[in-house]
Amino acid sequence: MGEIILTFKGMGGSTVPLEADPITPDLLQLKVRAEIERLPLYHGNEQLLLGDFFSVKGERSNQIRLRGDLSQVKNIGVGMQTGRIVIESSIGMHVGARMTGGEIQVHGNAGDWAGAEMTGGLLWINGSAGNRAGSAYRGSKYGMRGGVILIEGSGGHEVGGYMRRGLIVVRGNLEDHAGARMVAGSIFVFGRVGGRTGGGMKRGSIVCFNPLDVLPTFRLTSTYAPLFVTIYLRALRSRGFSVPEIGGGRFARYCGDLAESGKGEILVWQG
Amino acid sequence: MASAIRIKGGRVYDPLHGLNGVVKDLCVEDGKIVQECHGAAEVIDATNLVILPGGVDIHTHIASPAVNAARGLRPEDHRLLCCPRKPGLRSGVGFTVPSTFTTGYLYAQLGYTTVMEAATPPIGTRHTHEELNDIPMVDKGCYLLMGNNEFILQYLKSGDLEKIKRYVAWLLHSLKGFGLKLVNPGGVEQWKYGKDVEGLDEKVNHFDVTPRQILQALTWVNEELGLPHSIHIHANRLGVPGNYQVTLETMRALEGKRVHMAHVQFHSYGGEDYVSFTSKAKEMADYINGHPNVTVDVGQVVFGDATTITADGPWQYRLHKLTKNKWYNLDVEVETGSGIVPYTYREKNYVNALQWAIGLETFLLIKDPWRVFLSTDHPNGGPFLYYPWIIKLLMDAEFRSQMLKRVHKRVLSHTMLPHLSREYSLYEIAIITRAGPARALGLRNKGHLGPGADADIAIYVDAKDKEEMFERAAYVLKDGKIVVRDGEVVESCPGRTIFAEVPGDDDLLTELRDKFEKYYTVEIGNFPIPLEDLPFHQAVPTGRPV
Ligand SMILES: [Zn+2]
Numbered sequence: 001m002g003e004i005i006l007t008f009k010g011m012g013g014s015t016v017p018l019e020a021d022p023i024t025p026d027l028l029q030l031k032v033r034a035e036i037e038r039l040p041l042y043h044g045n046e047q048l049l050l051g052d053f054f055s056v057k058g059e060r061s062n063q064i065r066l067r068g069d070l071s072q073v074k075n076i077g078v079g080m081q082t083g084r085i086v087i088e089s090s091i092g093m094h095v096g097a098r099m100t101g102g103e104i105q106v107h108g109n110a111g112d113w114a115g116a117e118m119t120g121g122l123l124w125i126n127g128s129a130g131n132r133a134g135s136a137y138r139g140s141k142y143g144m145r146g147g148v149i150l151i152e153g154s155g156g157h158e159v160g161g162y163m164r165r166g167l168i169v170v171r172g173n174l175e176d177h178a179g180a181r182m183v184a185g186s187i188f189v190f191g192r193v194g195g196r197t198g199g200g201m202k203r204g205s206i207v208c209f210n211p212l213d214v215l216p217t218f219r220l221t222s223t224y225a226p227l228f229v230t231i232y233l234r235a236l237r238s239r240g241f242s243v244p245e246i247g248g249g250r251f252a253r254y255c256g257d258l259a260e261s262g263k264g265e266i267l268v269w270q271g
Numbered sequence: 272m273a274s275a276i277r278i279k280g281g282r283v284y285d286p287l288h289g290l291n292g293v294v295k296d297l298c299v300e301d302g303k304i305v306q307e308c309h310g311a312a313e314v315i316d317a318t319n320l321v322i323l324p325g326g327v328d329i330h331t332h333i334a335s336p337a338v339n340a341a342r343g344l345r346p347e348d349h350r351l352l353c354c355p356r357k358p359g360l361r362s363g364v365g366f367t368v369p370s371t372f373t374t375g376y377l378y379a380q381l382g383y384t385t386v387m388e389a390a391t392p393p394i395g396t397r398h399t400h401e402e403l404n405d406i407p408m409v410d411k412g413c414y415l416l417m418g419n420n421e422f423i424l425q426y427l428k429s430g431d432l433e434k435i436k437r438y439v440a441w442l443l444h445s446l447k448g449f450g451l452k453l454v455n456p457g458g459v460e461q462w463k464y465g466k467d468v469e470g471l472d473e474k475v476n477h478f479d480v481t482p483r484q485i486l487q488a489l490t491w492v493n494e495e496l497g498l499p500h501s502i503h504i505h506a507n508r509l510g511v512p513g514n515y516q517v518t519l520e521t522m523r524a525l526e527g528k529r530v531h532m533a534h535v536q537f538h539s540y541g542g543e544d545y546v547s548f549t550s551k552a553k554e555m556a557d558y559i560n561g562h563p564n565v566t567v568d569v570g571q572v573v574f575g576d577a578t579t580i581t582a583d584g585p586w587q588y589r590l591h592k593l594t595k596n597k598w599y600n601l602d603v604e605v606e607t608g609s610g611i612v613p614y615t616y617r618e619k620n621y622v623n624a625l626q627w628a629i630g631l632e633t634f635l636l637i638k639d640p641w642r643v644f645l646s647t648d649h650p651n652g653g654p655f656l657y658y659p660w661i662i663k664l665l666m667d668a669e670f671r672s673q674m675l676k677r678v679h680k681r682v683l684s685h686t687m688l689p690h691l692s693r694e695y696s697l698y699e700i701a702i703i704t705r706a707g708p709a710r711a712l713g714l715r716n717k718g719h720l721g722p723g724a725d726a727d728i729a730i731y732v733d734a735k736d737k738e739e740m741f742e743r744a745a746y747v748l749k750d751g752k753i754v755v756r757d758g759e760v761v762e763s764c765p766g767r768t769i770f771a772e773v774p775g776d777d778d779l780l781t782e783l784r785d786k787f788e789k790y791y792t793v794e795i796g797n798f799p800i801p802l803e804d805l806p807f808h809q810a811v812p813t814g815r816p817v
Binding site for chain 1: 345
C-alpha cells in the first residue's frame with residue numbers, strides 16, 4: 001500500500017491556527033483523493049476544505065506523510081486508532097491527543113498537549129514537546145491512559161499530569177510539575193526536571209537520571225538497583241531510541257506523595 | 272402577536288380532558304389554544320402525528336450559583352456536548368451542566384416548554400434569575416431554599432409561626448420565587464458544625480428545633496399562603512442505605528397535607544450499608560398509593576456521566592469520600608449549604624444498577640400516574656437528555672428486561688422489575704410528563720390542550736422505538752409560535768419567568784433590616800429583585816382556595 005502525502009500550502013500569512021482533526025489514517029484510508037481534498041477543516045471560525053491548505057498525493061492508505069511548516073496546524077491524529085502518520089516538520093498543538101492506537105512520528109517539535117489523554121499507540125517526537133504532553137485536559141480525572149510517548153528533546157510543564165497508565169520517556173529536560181497528580185504509569189527523564197516533580201502523585205514511577213529537589217512529602221526509603229529500569233532501557237534501545245548506558249546503576253527510591261496515598265515513587269540515579 | 276395556526280388531523284393526548292389519542296384539529300390564536308380559529312390560519316398537517324401538551328419538568332437544576340459553580344468545576348463536561356452558533360441561536364457547551372441558552376434549546380428539542388429550577392438559595396436568587404432570563408424556549412420558575420434558614424429556625428425556636436409566615440412571604444415577594452423547597456431540613460444547618468441529622472426528632476445545633484418541626488411549620492406556611500405548588504421536599508438522609516424509614520416518617524409527619532417528595536428514588540433505600548443495600552420502592556409505593564396528598568418525582572438514574580449538585584452539603588461530603596471525585600462545598604451564609612461532586616453511574620456497579628431499578632420500580636408500582644412525575648433530578652441522576660430513554664423503559668417491558676440482563680447480575684434477585692409487566696401507555700406518559708406536573712404546580716394554563724391553555728404544544732412522529740420518538744419533536748409550539756421543526760430549534764423565544772404572587776409585607780422590614788446588618792454580607796436594600804429585572808414574567812395568583 002502506498003502512502004498519502006499531504007503537503008502544506010501555508011495559510012496566506014494568517015497566524016490563526018488550522019484545526020486538522022480529520023487527518024487520521026482511520027478516515028483517510030476510506031477516501032479517494034477527491035474526497036480527501038473535500039474534507040472540511042476549520043480555520044478560526046471559518047469552515048474550509050482540506051484541499052485549500054494541502055496538496056494531496058495518493059489515496060486510500062493508512063500511511064500518511066505530512067510536509068511543510070505545520071507548527072500552526074493543530075489536532076493531527078487526534079483520536080486515531082490505526083495506521084501511521086509521519087510528520088516531516090514541527091507540528092502544532094494536540095498531536096495524537098486521545099489516540100488509541102497506531103503510530104505518529106514527528107521529525108521536529110510538537111506543540112502543547114501532545115498525546116494528551118491518549119490510551120494507546122506510539123507517539124515519537126524527535127524534537128521537543130510542549131506543555132502537558134501525555135497529561136489530562138483541564139478538569140479530566142485522568143491523563144494518558146496507555147501507550148507510549150518518546151521525546152528526544154525536552155518537554156514543558158506538567159508533562160504526564162494525572163497520568164493513569166503508559167510510558168513517557170524524555171531524553172532532555174522537563175519543566176515544573178512533571179507527573180503531577182499522576183495515578184499510575186511511568187515517566188523516564190534523562191535530563192533535568194523542574195520543581196515539584198510528582199506533586200500529589202498517588203501511584204506510578206518517575207525515574208530521574210539527574211539530581212532533583214524532591215518534595216518534602218516524599219520519603220527516602222532505600223537505594224537499590226531496580227530490575228525493571230534495566231528492562232525498560234533495553235527495550236527502548238531495541239526500538240532504536242538511544243539511551244545512555246547506566247551500567248548496573250543504583251537508584252535512590254523516594255516514596256510519595258505522602259500528602260496523597262504515598263504509593264508512588266521517584267527513583268533518582270546515583271551513578 | 273402570533274398568528275393563527277390550525278393543527279390538522281393529529282392524534283391528541285390531553286389527559287386533563289380525557290382525550291386519549293382522539294383525532295382532532297387544534298386551533299391556536301394569539302398564543303392560546305382556542306375553540307376555533309377566527310380568520311386565516313397557517314395549517315400544520317399532523318396526520319399520523321401525535322400531539323401532546325408541551326412537557327413540564329417539575330424538578331431540575333439548570334440555573335443557580337451552584338449550577339454555575341458546577342460548570343466551572345467541570346471543564347471536562349464542556350467537551351462532551353458542543354452546540355455551535357446558528358443564525359438566531361447562541362452557541363453553548365455542556366452535557367450534564369449545559370450553559371443557559373443551550374439548556375433552553377435542548378429542552379425544547381425534546382418537546383419541553385416549562386421547567387422548574389428546584390433549588391435556589393435566597394441570596395443567590397438574583398443570579399438564578401439572571402440565568403433563567405437567559406434560558407430561552409421555556410417558561411421557568413424557581414423554588415427558594417428554606418429548610419435551614421437561620422431566621423426561620425430562630426422564629427421556630429421562639430414558637431412564632433406567624434412570623435415565619437410573614438418572612439417566607441417577604442422572601443417569595445422580594446425574590447420572585449415560585450415555591451418553597453426544603454433540602455435535608457435541619458441537616459444542612461448541622462453540617463455547618465460538621466454533622467448531619469439522623470432522624471426527624473434530632474435537635475438542630477443551637478436552635479433547639481427538630482426536622483419534624485421545620486417540616487410541619489413550613490408546610491403550614493405553604494398552605495396558609497395558598498401557594499400554587501405544595502411544599503417541595505428533599506428529605507433527610509438522601510442516598511444513605513436505610514433512609515426509606517426517614518422518608519416514610521417525613522410523609523407521615525405531614526399526613527393530610529399537600530406535599531411533593533422530590534427524587535424519591537434517592538430516598539427509597541434499605542440495608543445498613545452499600546453491601547446490604549436493598550430496594551424499598553415497594554414500601555414507598557404502598558404508602559404513596561394510600562395517601563392522595565402526596566406527589567413525587569422519581570429522580571431516575573441513567574447510566575453514564577452525571578453531576579451531583581445539591582444544597583445537601585453533608586451528603587456531598589459523603590459522596591466525595593465514597594468516590595474520591597473532586598468536591599465543591601459552599602456555606603451559604605445564614606441560609607443553606609451547597610455541594611457538587613461529579614459522578615458516573617455504571618451498569619456493572621451493584622449500587623448504581625439497583626438505583627436504576629428502584630427508580631423504575633417507583634414508576635411502575637405507583638398506581639396513579641397523576642402523582643408520579645418524570646425527572647432525573649437533572650443532573651444528579653443524569654442529564655435530562657435521557658428522558659426519552661426512560662420513557663422507552665417505561666413503555667417497553669421487553670427493552671426493560673434486556674437492560675436488566677446487562678446490569679450487575681446481583682440486581683436481578685434484588686428487584687421486583689422482572690415481575691412488573693406494566694407498560695406505560697402514551698396517555699400515561701402524557702400525564703407523568705405534562706398534565707400531572709402542571710397540576711401539581713398549580714399551573715392552570717399548562718399541561719393541557721383545552722381552550723384558554725397556553726399554546727405550548729409538542730408534536731411527535733409516532734415510532735415503535737419510543738426513545739427515537741421523544742428524542743426529537745417534529746414540531747414544538749411555544750405560545751403559539753413554531754419554535755422547533757424536525758428536532759431542530761428554528762426560532763428562539765425568551766419564555767417567561769413564573770412566580771407566585773404573594774403580597775409584600777413592609778411591616779417586617781425594620782426587624783429584617785436589623786437582622787441583615789448583623790448577619791448578612793449584603794444590605795437589605797440590595798436583596799429584593801425588582802420586576803424590571805425579569806423582562807419576561809408572569810405572576811401566578813395565590814390564596815387559599817375557598
Ligand atoms: Zn434536585
